[in-house]
Amino acid sequence: MIRQNVSLKEFSNYKIGGPALYFLEASSKDILVEDLKNWDKDLPAFILGNGTNILIGEKGFEGLVIHCTVPGVDKQDDKVTVGAGVLVSDLLNFCVENSLSGLEWAGGLPGSIGGAVRGNAGAFGGETKDLVLEVMSLDIKTLEEKKRNNKECEFGYRTSIFKTKAKDEIILTVKLGLKKGDKEAIKKSIREKIDYRYKKHPMDRPSLGSTFKNIPVVILTEQQKKDLMQFVKNDPFPVIPVAKLLYLCNLKGKREGDAQISEKHPNFIVNLGNAKTDDVKNLIEFAKKAVKEKFNVTLEEEIMYL
Numbered sequence: 001m002i003r004q005n006v007s008l009k010e011f012s013n014y015k016i017g018g019p020a021l022y023f024l025e026a027s028s029k030d031i032l033v034e035d036l037k038n039w040d041k042d043l044p045a046f047i048l049g050n051g052t053n054i055l056i057g058e059k060g061f062e063g064l065v066i067h068c069t070v071p072g073v074d075k076q077d078d079k080v081t082v083g084a085g086v087l088v089s090d091l092l093n094f095c096v097e098n099s100l101s102g103l104e105w106a107g108g109l110p111g112s113i114g115g116a117v118r119g120n121a122g123a124f125g126g127e128t129k130d131l132v133l134e135v136m137s138l139d140i141k142t143l144e145e146k147k148r149n150n151k152e153c154e155f156g157y158r159t160s161i162f163k164t165k166a167k168d169e170i171i172l173t174v175k176l177g178l179k180k181g182d183k184e185a186i187k188k189s190i191r192e193k194i195d196y197r198y199k200k201h202p203m204d205r206p207s208l209g210s211t212f213k214n215i216p217v218v219i220l221t222e223q224q225k226k227d228l229m230q231f232v233k234n235d236p237f238p239v240i241p242v243a244k245l246l247y248l249c250n251l252k253g254k255r256e257g258d259a260q261i262s263e264k265h266p267n268f269i270v271n272l273g274n275a276k277t278d279d280v281k282n283l284i285e286f287a288k289k290a291v292k293e294k295f296n297v298t299l300e301e302e303i304m305y306l
């Protein structure tokens with residue numbers, strides 16, 4: 001059922017943002033088809049997962065927000081078919097219970113599987129694309145269902161076809177290829193990733209994770225290589241970590257209202273309590289300008305805007 005004037009703040013990990021004019025909780029394809037068949041397709045629509053990567057505007061959204069909550073994990077030997085609304089943390093628990101290995105790198109990764117596929121989320125050398133066998137989606141305008149294999153998803157660094165060409169499609173289910181493993185080893189590996197995050201990231205404050213994408217070495221000019229290669233790391237291919245550049249620009253702790261470039265990890269902008277969308281945006285612009293001036297590098301946001 002489509003509701004009206006629903007606050008988006010509670011659906012945002014940042015706890016920032018205004019209301020959606022229309023809001024639909026989508027827990028199945030049938031609900032989507034039923035509610036969207038008479039919907040004015042000219043009105044803008046936005047697909048929301050678990051809200052861990054979206055900066056929502058104070059004015060909210062003058063259109064329809066479709067909150068994907070498709071549930072369920074179905075195991076077929078070492079393959080699993082997962083509802084796009086399932087949280088990565090819940091899927092990891094399922095993997096431990098069923099001794100399935102392959103997703104350990106995602107320990108502590110917030111958000112839903114749908115969001116992870118759409119942005120090809122990655123950490124600790126792993127990427128979502130490495131596990132995806134098949135994705136089912138629904139075009140919210142034509143209501144046509146589509147099935148894509150891994151290659152057809154056109155994955156790249158923090159991107160996929162759902163971010164580039166198939167923007168009107170809501171991911172419904174994802175089939176992942178895992179392998180049988182040792183339960184205790186899987187559990188330990190996941191725990192290590194979570195512990196690392198608590199040690200290195202500002203987990204005590206709301207954030208959207210990394211604000212900017214790391215910079216792939218392949219796009220650097222010869223001069224930039226000379227200046228920046230000293231900082232290179234593999235994640236999962238050679239990149240220049242943005243956090244290092246922000247640190248060298250003395251941006252740690254820089255504050256705008258209640259938004260702050262984290263003291264602990266400068267690629268995170270945290271909400272100290274009552275941050276506004278513009279506070280975060282101003283910090284983003286300030287950081288981009290500082291990095292451009294010092295390193296002649298143009299930063300690109302990893303977070304999304306609504």
Ligand SMILES: Cc1cc2nc3c(=O)[nH]c(=O)nc-3n(C[C@H](O)[C@H](O)[C@H](O)COP(=O)(O)OP(=O)(O)OC[C@H]3O[C@@H](n4cnc5c(N)ncnc54)[C@H](O)[C@@H]3O)c2cc1C
Nearest residue numbers: 047049050051052053111112114115116121122123171209
């Ligand atoms: C503390 C913290 C740590 C983080 N660490 C990492 C990290 O290590 N690596 C990393 O890659 N990211 C990281 N992130 C960012 C974020 O968690 C991931 O990008 C996550 O995959 C987003 O999932 P979500 O469900 O929250 O998506 P949302 O934030 O709700 O949406 C993100 C985008 O995906 C789209 N989307 C969501 N669901 C669907 C769907 N079913 N169909 C189609 N489109 C959809 C939305 O339209 C939006 O454009 C971190 C975030 C936080 C807060």
